[in-house]
Amino acid sequence: MPGSSLNRQPYQTVIKPYGRALVDLARERPEILCLTGDLTRQTEVDLFQEEIPGRFIHCGMAEANMISMAGALARRGFLPFVHTFGVFATRRPLDQIINSVAYPRLPVRIVGFMPGVSSPGGPSHQAIDDVALMRAIPNMTVVDVADATQVRAAVPAIADVPGPVYLRLKRGEIPVMFAPDHEFSLTRAQLLSEGGDVALIASGMMLIAAVSAAGALGAAGVGVSVLNVPVIKPLDTATVTRVVRGAAAVITAENHSVIGGLGSAVAETIAEAGLGRPLRRIGLRDTFAEGARTAPFLFRKYGLGTQDIVDCAWDLLHRDGPPPLVPAIEAAEGEYAPV
Amino acid sequence: MTAMDARAAARYADVIRLRAVRMVAPHGFGYLGQALSSAELFAVLYAGHYDPGRDSLVVSPGHYIIAAFAAAPEAGLLDEESLASYGLDDSALEAIGTERSPAVDLTGGSLGMGLSGAVGLALADRLQERPAARVFALVSDGELEEGQVWEAAMFAAHHRLGSLTVLLDANDSQVDGPVSSITTLEPIAAKWESFGWAAFDVDGHDTVALDAALRAAVADPRPAVVIGRTSTRHGLSVLPEGADGHFIKLPADLAEAAVKELEARLAR
Numbered sequence: 001m002p003g004s005s006l007n008r009q010p011y012q013t014v015i016k017p018y019g020r021a022l023v024d025l026a027r028e029r030p031e032i033l034c035l036t037g038d039l040t041r042q043t044e045v046d047l048f049q050e051e052i053p054g055r056f057i058h059c060g061m062a063e064a065n066m067i068s069m070a071g072a073l074a075r076r077g078f079l080p081f082v083h084t085f086g087v088f089a090t091r092r093p094l095d096q097i098i099n100s101v102a103y104p105r106l107p108v109r110i111v112g113f114m115p116g117v118s119s120p121g122g123p124s125h126q127a128i129d130d131v132a133l134m135r136a137i138p139n140m141t142v143v144d145v146a147d148a149t150q151v152r153a154a155v156p157a158i159a160d161v162p163g164p165v166y167l168r169l170k171r172g173e174i175p176v177m178f179a180p181d182h183e184f185s186l187t188r189a190q191l192l193s194e195g196g197d198v199a200l201i202a203s204g205m206m207l208i209a210a211v212s213a214a215g216a217l218g219a220a221g222v223g224v225s226v227l228n229v230p231v232i233k234p235l236d237t238a239t240v241t242r243v244v245r246g247a248a249a250v251i252t253a254e255n256h257s258v259i260g261g262l263g264s265a266v267a268e269t270i271a272e273a274g275l276g277r278p279l280r281r282i283g284l285r286d287t288f289a290e291g292a293r294t295a296p297f298l299f300r301k302y303g304l305g306t307q308d309i310v311d312c313a314w315d316l317l318h319r320d321g322p323p324p325l326v327p328a329i330e331a332a333e334g335e336y337a338p339v
Numbered sequence: 340m341t342a343m344d345a346r347a348a349a350r351y352a353d354v355i356r357l358r359a360v361r362m363v364a365p366h367g368f369g370y371l372g373q374a375l376s377s378a379e380l381f382a383v384l385y386a387g388h389y390d391p392g393r394d395s396l397v398v399s400p401g402h403y404i405i406a407a408f409a410a411a412p413e414a415g416l417l418d419e420e421s422l423a424s425y426g427l428d429d430s431a432l433e434a435i436g437t438e439r440s441p442a443v444d445l446t447g448g449s450l451g452m453g454l455s456g457a458v459g460l461a462l463a464d465r466l467q468e469r470p471a472a473r474v475f476a477l478v479s480d481g482e483l484e485e486g487q488v489w490e491a492a493m494f495a496a497h498h499r500l501g502s503l504t505v506l507l508d509a510n511d512s513q514v515d516g517p518v519s520s521i522t523t524l525e526p527i528a529a530k531w532e533s534f535g536w537a538a539f540d541v542d543g544h545d546t547v548a549l550d551a552a553l554r555a556a557v558a559d560p561r562p563a564v565v566i567g568r569t570s571t572r573h574g575l576s577v578l579p580e581g582a583d584g585h586f587i588k589l590p591a592d593l594a595e596a597a598v599k600e601l602e603a604r605l606a607r
Contacts, residue, residue, distance in 0.1 A: 033466075057462075065455045065490035072445065072459025076467065096487070099449045100456065104438050 005182075006192070006211065010335040011175035017148040018111070018169055019044030021155035022081060023051050029079065029159065030055075035070055036083045037063050042171060043083035043113050067093040070108045071100035079107055079159065085119075086112030086127030086168055090134060097164070098137055105139045105163040113171040115144065115204055116255030116284070117298035123288040127168070132260025134166040135233045141186070142233040144168040144204035144254075144262075147177040150230055153184030161186065170205055175336035177208055189236040191243060195223025198313045199247035201240065203229045203262045206253035206282065206304065209338040212326060213309035220324040222313065235265045241273045249316045250279045253309055255299075258283040280312050299339035306338050348386045348546040350605065351413065352378035356574050357601040358409035362425040363587070364594035369426065369434060372571030372584035374406040376510035376543070377477065380567050381410040383549040384506060388557065389475055391416060395460045397476040398446040399453020401436030402585075403508070407477075408432055411442035451485025454478055454505065458491050461500040461562075473557065474503045481513035483524050489534065495562040496535025504556045505536075505564040508543065512571045512584030531564045543567020544574070575600060 026032040026048065034048040038061045049056045059066035063084060070080040082089070089112035090097070101108045112130055119125045134142045141161050145154050151174060158165045183190070189201075193214055202210035207228055214224040227243050229235070244250050250270065252263040263281030270277060284302055292298045299305050306326045314323035329337040359374035389396060391414055398407050408425060411417035421441075424430040431439045436446030445456045457476035464472040482488055495503055509527060511517045518524060528538040537559040539552035549567060556563035571584030577596040578587070589597070 055466075059494065060490075062487075062490035062494065064452075064487040065458070065494055068452045068455030068487070069459035069462065069491070069494070072456040073463050075445070076460065076463035078463065078466070095449050096452060096455075099447050100452055 005179040006177055007179055009212065009329050010331040010337040011147070011177050011208070013173035013175050013334055013336045014148045015173060016044040016047065017151045017174050018155065019047040021152045023047050025156050025159060026052055026055065031077055031079045033057060033073060033078050033080045034083070035059050035066055035080055037061060037066050037088060039084050039113070042085070043111065044171070045083050063088050063093040064096045067096035067108070067110070068100040071104065071106050074101070074106035074108050075104070079109070081109045081111055083111050083113070085114045085125060086130045087125055090127065090130040090166070094133060101164045102137045102139045107162065107164065109158055109165045109167060111167045111169060113169050115168045115170060117289045117292075117302060117304065118170050118205060118255065118295050120292040120295050120298065123290060126289055128257045128284050128289065129260065130166070130168065131232055131254070131256050131262065132264070135260060135265065139163040140233065141165045141231065142168070143186070143231050145230050146204055146207035146228065148174040149176055149178035149180065149182045150184055153182065154230070157184055157186050168204060173334070173336060175208060177211070184230065186231050187236060189231070189239040190228040191239070192226040192228050194225050196246060196248065197223040197317055198249045198251060199225040199227060199243050200251050200253060200309065200313075201227045201229055201243070201262065201266050202253040203232055205255045209304070209306045209309060210253050212306040212338050213313070216306070216310050216324045216326045217313055222317065222319070229262060232262050232265055235269060237269045240266055240269050241275065244270055244273070244275050244277055247277065249313070250277050251282060251309060251312055251316065252279070253282040255304060256283055258285055278316055280316055282309055282312060296339045304339070344386065345547045345550065348379070348382045348550070351382035351386055352546070353574060353601055353605055355381055355406060355409040357598065357605065358422055359405050360589070360594060360597045360601065362405060362409065362422055363589050364591070366426055367590060368586060368588045370402045370405050371587040371589060372510070372512060372582070373400070373403045374409060375573050375575055376512070376569035376571045376584070377403060377406045377508045378574065379544050379546050379549055380477065380506045380508060381406050383546050383553060384475060385410050385414050387550055388553050389414070393471055394473040394475060395444040395457070397453045397457040397460070397474065398436060398443050399476055400450050400479045400482055401446045401448035403477055403479065404436035404440050404443070404446055405434070407443050416442040450479075451482045451487045454488050454491040457503055458495045458500060461495070461503040462498065464502060465500070472502060475506060476503070477506045477508065480507060480509040480511065480518050480524060480527070483527070484522050492531065492534045492536065499560070500562050501560045503562040504553070505562070507564050507566045508569055509566050510569045510571050510584060514585050527566055535561060537561045537563040538566060539563065540566045541568070543569035
C-alpha cells in the first residue's frame with residue numbers, strides 16, 4: 001500500500017520529535033507563538049525557549065488565562081501553540097476553550113501531552129476523556145498521533161487548519177513505526193492492511209498495538225484490516241464505512257475512555273450508515289485508572305494490551321480454541337514494543 | 340477635561356441611558372441596570388480617551404453590551420437606527436454579547452474571561468510593535484469572584500502591560516443580590532495594588548473624577564484599574580427602590596416614565 005510501510009518491531013525511539021518539529025516550523029512561520037503552562041521541558045518546548053525566546057510565553061499554572069489569552073493573540077494574526085498535559089489542557093479550561101477559542105473559530109493549537117494511561121501519575125494526570133471533551137465542541141479538530149513520524153508530519157499539517165486543533169501526544173521516548181514514506185493526512189484515514197474478518201480501527205498509542213494484534217491474528221488465519229485514524233474529528237466516515245462494510249466485525253482501540261472518543265465516533269458512523277456489524281471498543285471501560293508505578297502495568301490492568309485486542313477479536317468472531325498468543329517482543333534501551 | 344466637557348460627558352451618559360431604556364422597553368425587562376451603572380464610565384471613556392482606530396475595547400461581561408451599543412453611535416461604531424433591533428430574533432445585537440456583536444473588539448457571556456482577552460490583545464500590541472495602542476477593558480465587580488480574573492491580573496503585572504486599563508463597574512450587583520452580601524470583595528483597590536496594578540477608586544457617576552482617574556491610569560506605567568463606584572438605578576429616579584439591578588423589569592408605563600424623565604433632563 002502506498003505510503004504505509006512499517007518498520008520492524010521493536011521500534012526505534014526518538015526523543016522530543018514534537019519540540020524539534022515545532023521549532024522547525026516556527027522558523028518558517030513568524031506568526032507562531034509558543035505558550036506553556038509550567039510544563040516546558042515536559043512538553044518538549046524547552047527547545048523553542050532556547051532557540052526562539054522572543055516568541056516563547058511562560059503562562060504559569062493558569063490554564064484558563066492561558067487559553068483565553070491565546071484566543072486574543074490569534075485574533076491578531078498569531079498562531080499560538082499552547083502546551084501542557086492533556087488533562088490540564090482540556091478539563092480545567094474547557095469553558096475558555098469553548099468561548100475564547102472554538103466559538104470564534106480561532107487558530108489556536110492546543111497540544112496535550114501524556115494521553116490516557118501512558119502516565120502512571122494517577123487519575124489526576126491521565127487524560128482519559130480529553131478526546132470526548134474536545135470532540136463535542138463545534139469547530140474543533142481532534143488529532144491523536146501514533147508515532148514520531150506522524151508527530152513530525154502532524155505539526156506542519158495542523159498549522160493551516162482554519163479553526164482550533166487539539167493535538168494529543170505521548171511524551172518521552174516516541175517510537176518510530178512508520179517509515180519515512182508515510183503519508184500523513186488530516187482528511188483521509190489510512191488502511192494499513194486488508195482482510196475480511198475483522199476491522200481494527202485505532203488511533204494514537206493503540207495503533208501500534210492494533211498492528212501487532214493484526215500480526216498475531218493473521219498468523220492464526222484471521223483476515224484483518226487495520227485502519228489508522230489519526231484524526232478523530234472530523235472523522236473520515238467514508239473510509240470507515242467502506243472498511244466496516246468489508247469486514248464481518250469491528251474493533252476500535254483507543255487509549256481513552258470508550259465513551260465519547262474514537263469508539264463512539266465509529267459506532268455513530270456504523271449506525272448512521274445502517275451497517276449491522278458487531279462492534280467491540282477497546283479502551284478504558286468507564287473507569288479511572290489507579291495503582292501504577294509504570295504505564296505498561298496500566299495498559300494490561302485495564303485491558304488495553306495487544307493480547308486484549310487479539311482475545312476480543314477471537315471472541316467476537318466465535319473462533320474455536322484458545323486465542324493465539326502475542327509473541328513477547330524484547331525492547332532494549334531506546335526501543336519500544338507495545339504492551 | 341474642562342468643566343464644559345464634563346457636562347457634555349454627563350449628558351452623553353444620559354443619552355446612553357435613554358437609548359438603553361428604549362432598547363429594553365420592547366422586551367419589558369432586560370439588562371438596563373448595567374447601562375445605568377456604567378453610563379458615565381462609557382461616556383468618559385468614549386468622549387476623552389478611547390480611539391477606536393488605535394485602541395481595543397473589551398466588554399468582559401456580555402450583559403453590558405447594551406451600554407457599548409448605546410454609546411457607539413457617537414464614536415461612529417454603529418448607526419443609531421440599528422439599536423432598535425437589540426435583542427430581537429436574528430439580530431446581530433444580541434442581548435448578551437456574542438462573536439457577532441458590533442462596536443467592540445471582544446466580549447462574551449461566560450464571565451471572567453474578558454480580562455485575559457484584553458491581556459492577550461495588549462501582548463499582541465507589544466509583539467507587533469504598536470506602542471501607542473491602548474487596551475480598555477470593562478470588567479464588573481461580580482466578575483472578581485472568578486479566579487481567571489486574578490490569573491490575568493497577575494500575568495499583566497508580571498509582564499508590565501502598562502497599555503492595559505480596566506474600567507471596573509463596582510455596582511454591587513449580581514444575580515443573587517448585592518455582591519457585598521454574597522462575597523466580600525473589599526478592599527478592591529488594595530487587591531489590585533497588591534497584584535502590581537495602579538488603582539484609582541472614584542465615584543463612577545462623577546465624570547470629572549472619572550476623567551482624572553482615567554488620565555492617571557493611562558499615564559501610569561503599570562497596568563491600571565479605575566474602580567467606579569456606581570448604582571444600577573443611577574440617573575433614573577422613576578425606578579422603584581427594590582428594582583433588580585441585574586435584570587430590571589420595565590413594563591410599558593415605567594418605560595414611558597423613564598423616557599420622559601431622561602428626555603426632560605436632556606432638554607435642559
